[in-house]
Amino acid sequence: MVTSKRVVKRGGGVKSTEAIKASAAPKLSKEELPVFNEALRRGEEARNKMESALVEYGSWLLVHVFGGDTTAALEHRKDNNIWMSLVARAGGKTLRVSQKFLTVAVRIAAYDKRLQSDSWKLLEPGRKELLLPLRDEALLREAAEHVVDSTLGMNATRDYVNALREKNGAAPVVRVTVPKIKKMFSGFRSQVTDKGFLQRIGKLAPTMDADEKKALKDEARALEAALAALRKKLDE
Secondary structure (H helix, E strand, O other): OOOOOOOOOOOOOOOHHHHHHHHHOOOOOOHHHHHHHHHHHHOOOOOHHHHHHHHHHHHHHHHHHHOHHHHHHHHHHHHHHHHHHHHHHHHHOEEEOHHHHHHHHHHHHHHHHOOOOOOHHHOOOHHHHHHHHOHHHHHHHHHHHHHHHHHOOOHHHHHHHHHHHHHHHOOOOOOOOOHHHHHHHHHHHHHHHHHHHHHHHHHHHHHHHHHHHHHHHHHHHHHHHHHHHHHHHHHH
16 A cells, blocks of 8 residues: 555654644744634634534435435536536626536535445545545545545655655646746745744754654755756756
């Protein structure tokens, strides 16, 4: 089984992306901590409400639009007149949810009914959505079991799914456009060149252990190599 490159290793080793990001965040004062903790609580509460709404809507769509037929909901949605009419209205004034929301909701509902997997049932909709590109039911069951057993977060689950798809010859296709690339690079550059950010990194550096420093240095070197390859392509 393919595992995520960012899973935390027992007994030490490379830390997760989330742990590295957390270590680079500014240290909060005693006065700031209560507000931060409340923001975390409210954020989790908001996520639960949104995911609950998605599950409820998907279940309704499966029963009332597709007659509870999971095959129709997963493989033949375009043959359903009501569904195609909903898709046409998605994102507009009469249906202010995106087409993606519609599709994810009904696909999760279909797999909730079809998959006989305790691990799948334990996953919240957010991580279920990340597993949807795997499509194959056996692979979905296997992936759900791994995600639950390894307690993978959202970022690690996304990395794991991408690794599985690459292994099975179905790596995700990234749509590349000039404005998208420019926006991505501009946003990253403005963040890492910000004086405040660099100062925080300077303050954190002495507190990092060897594994944390190595992980960040490895990422920096990989980024340098990727940028060099990009410049070479642009010069061709």
